[in-house]
Amino acid sequence: MNYTENIERLKILLTGASTDVTITSENEAEYKRLKSELNQSAKFKTNQPKEFKICLTLQEFRREMQAKGGYAERRKYINELFYPLISDENSLLDSIEEIQQSVNFGHLNLLPQDIQQKGREMSEVYLYLYCIENSLRIFIEEIMKSQTINIPKKVQDTIDKLKRSEQESKYLPLRGNSDLFYCDFIELGKIIVGNWSIFGQYFPKQNEHWLNVMVDELYKIRCLVAHNSYVGKDERDALKVYYKSITAQLKI
Known part of the structure; x- marks a missing residue:
C-alpha cells in the first residue's frame, strides 16, 4: 500500500x-x-x-x-x-x-420507525451513487493519462460556471483537484460518449446506448436523493445492478 x-x-x-x-x-x-x-x-x-x-x-x-x-x-x-x-x-x-x-442512526430514535428504516435504505442509495460516480471519474482520469480527451463545450461551460460559483462562496470546500469533480453523471456520460472512439472499447459490445440508458437512470436516482425524495425498491435493485456492471466492466 x-x-x-x-x-x-x-x-x-x-x-x-x-x-x-x-x-x-x-x-x-x-x-x-x-x-x-x-x-x-x-x-x-x-x-x-x-x-x-x-x-x-x-x-x-x-x-x-x-x-x-x-x-x-x-x-x-x-x-x-x-x-x-x-x-x-x-x-x-x-x-x-x-x-x-x-x-x-442511534440519535434518530425519536423518529417513527418507518422513517428510520427509509433513512437506512436511502443511506445505502447514496453509498452506491457515490461509488459509481467516483468510479467513472477515476476511469476517465486514468484514460486521460495516456490519451487526449476532448471535453465537450457544454460540459466545459458547466465546469466553468460551477468554478465561478465556488469562488463566490469561499466558505464552501473545493470539490476536488480535477475538473471531473465538477461533473455529475450527465457530464461524465457526455465526456465518454464525446470520445467514444477511445472509450467505446471498454463497454459491452461497444454499445453507446447501454451507457446512455445507464447514465440517464443513475441521474434520475441522483436527483431523487438530492431532493430528499424516497427511492423505491425497484430503483435500489437497479442501482445495485448498475454498480456491479460498471465496476466489472471497467475492471474497477
Missing part, C-alpha cells in the same frame, strides 16, 4: 474501533502494521496526533475516544485528527467500508 491507502485504512480501523465494530486480533495486527509503515513517512511522523503515539492498540484508542462523547462526536474528532495527515493527497476517503462504519 502507498501512503494514501495506508491513511485511508487507518482511519477506517480507528473509526470502527471507536464506534460499535468488534475489534479482532486481525484488526490489532493491521493497526500495528499500518503505524509501523506510516512512521517511515516524514509527513506522518510530523503530523500524527498524540493519540497515535500513546495508543499502542485499538482497544487503547477506543478507551481514549470514549471520553469524546457519542459516536457522532467521536467520528468528528477522528476526522479532525486526520486533516493534517491527508491534506494535499488525492484521496477518496469516503470509501464504501468507511461510509458503512460511519452510518449511525
